[in-house]
């Protein structure tokens with residue numbers, strides 16, 4: 001199926017590894033010129049080489065700490081300079097942040113900043129551009145909030161879902177779509193440490209109807225559809241890719 005993504009442009013944060021990396025690769029193979037943003041320059045360079053070897057459009061890379069106070073403004077400026085215009089924004093950077101029920105403020109502040117505030121600010125920096133062009137697609141990576149233990153990242157993602165639905169309501173008239181993409185357990189550096197040795201297999205057999213963790217490519221497949229013109233009538237929704245798991249164990 002042609003996704004009609006050729007010659008589109010996109011910004012993807014958290015692009016150096018895991019889900020963000022797979023999304024960059026998939027979009028580039030579909031013909032999208034991507035600004036790929038993260039801190040790890042070596043991984044961004046290897047991503048560029050990987051995309052070119054796969055026959056995709058070579059991404060532009062930007063080394064930028066997303067939590068720096070001026071991070072969102074710098075990313076938005078770099079995107080407009082490198083791409084000319086932006087069609088698609090994928091807000092993906094983030095990291096699981098388990099905390100104690102009673103504990104210090106710092107992890108709460110850091111994780112709410114990384115997983116919610118900076119995405120809101122980057123989106124806000126690009127919205128005048130989207131509104132002026134009367135088009136734009138925003139895809140926000142979230143997570144389940146059906147957890148049994150405290151995790152700041154999941155609290156931030158719940159805020160992302162509410163914010164996304166509100167934005168979708170107001171921005172439809174500008175031709176702008178806003179959706180969320182919710183992973184279950186996807187095999188990335190973010191998740192691996194929680195399932196050492198045989199734990200992944202045992203957990204997956206017990207808790208995941210489809211029997212295993214997902215791969216970053218599973219997320220990229222759904223992401224490519226959601227940001228494409230094929231999904232022109234999809235907005236304000238949360239697409240779940242979780243093998244049927246529905247909740248997180250942590």
Ligand SMILES: NC(=O)c1ccc[n+]([C@@H]2O[C@H](COP(=O)([O-])OP(=O)(O)OC[C@H]3O[C@@H](n4cnc5c(N)ncnc54)[C@H](OP(=O)(O)O)[C@@H]3O)[C@@H](O)[C@H]2O)c1
Pocket residue numbers: 013014015016017018019020037038039040041043064065066067092093094095096114141142143144153183184185186187188189190191
């Ligand atoms: N994997 C899962 O099962 C799962 C489950 C629920 C939610 N999610 C969500 O899905 C998204 C992607 O997760 P993932 O599993 O692919 O994680 P990952 O493999 O750890 O990758 C996270 C990405 O975010 C970037 N990042 C983190 N902190 C950053 C910072 N301060 N500045 C710039 N970039 C930063 C990292 O790049 P650098 O380190 O190079 O900066 C990396 O590219 C996240 O929002 C995560 O919360 C994933």
